Amino acid sequence: MRTERTNLIILEQWILPQGRLELRITQPEVMQLVVDHYKHETPIALGVINEEANANSLPCLRYATACRIIDFFQLDDNSTSFVFEGINRLRVVSTYSVSESLWKAQVIRLPNWPAYPLASEFELLSTALKYFYQENPDLLELYPDAQLDDANWVSQRWLEVLPIIDQDKQALLSQPNCQQAMSFVLKLIIEKQQ
Known part of the structure; x- marks a missing residue:
């Protein structure tokens, strides 16, 4: 390369x-x-x-x-x-x-992750991100055109703000698409709610 x-x-x-x-x-x-x-x-x-x-x-x-x-x-x-x-x-x-x-x-x-429609199993991530931005208006101002129906966009915004170990973030970013990141973030949010 x-x-x-x-x-x-x-x-x-x-x-x-x-x-x-x-x-x-x-x-x-x-x-x-x-x-x-x-x-x-x-x-x-x-x-x-x-x-x-x-x-x-x-x-x-x-x-x-x-x-x-x-x-x-x-x-x-x-x-x-x-x-x-x-x-x-x-x-x-x-x-x-x-x-x-x-x-x-x-x-x-590197190639960027391709856009993916948000599957119903991951709608919680989109809803939670929308709520997170409402609670953090400085961030909300940066995204007047939030793409909450794009799994790629949602997963990357979560990776930016979640306090995840840097090695885990790097492992997720090495993937060819957002699928593992979506699953990883969903698991974290569900565990946090329990």
Whole structure:
């Protein structure tokens, strides 16, 4: 598979394809990357910090997401908040540090999970996600066009917000579609209700 180079921002939060994440950016080198992204379509990927990283491992988890910036807001403290939207799944092959908050990475672009109609056995996940967003209005604002009838969309939004061990998330993300993720999340929610 062919690798490509991208800029990488490493965070504690997950973002997956079609997901959205609002980030307050204050670091000058990341602001310059944002400017370059707008002017020249410079690629940006968001990855999750590898809490167990050592000198021989990646600073981020193996799966990241290519993103685009779809909106921005001036905040009360004169900093700027940007809304990132996930575009494509990536597998990180290697990285090197540009600064404390910015990396360069060699990545392999992976196919996104295909859309699936939400089967009746998984309707609970859609209903629970709708309720979750109502209880978290900041997240709800990011999704005016929530696709609650698409199993792929619903499963990825749950993977972004549920406190699941990162290794489990990575195992689910390595799958060719959302079927295992849907079953995994449904089991978690049912266990939580009991």
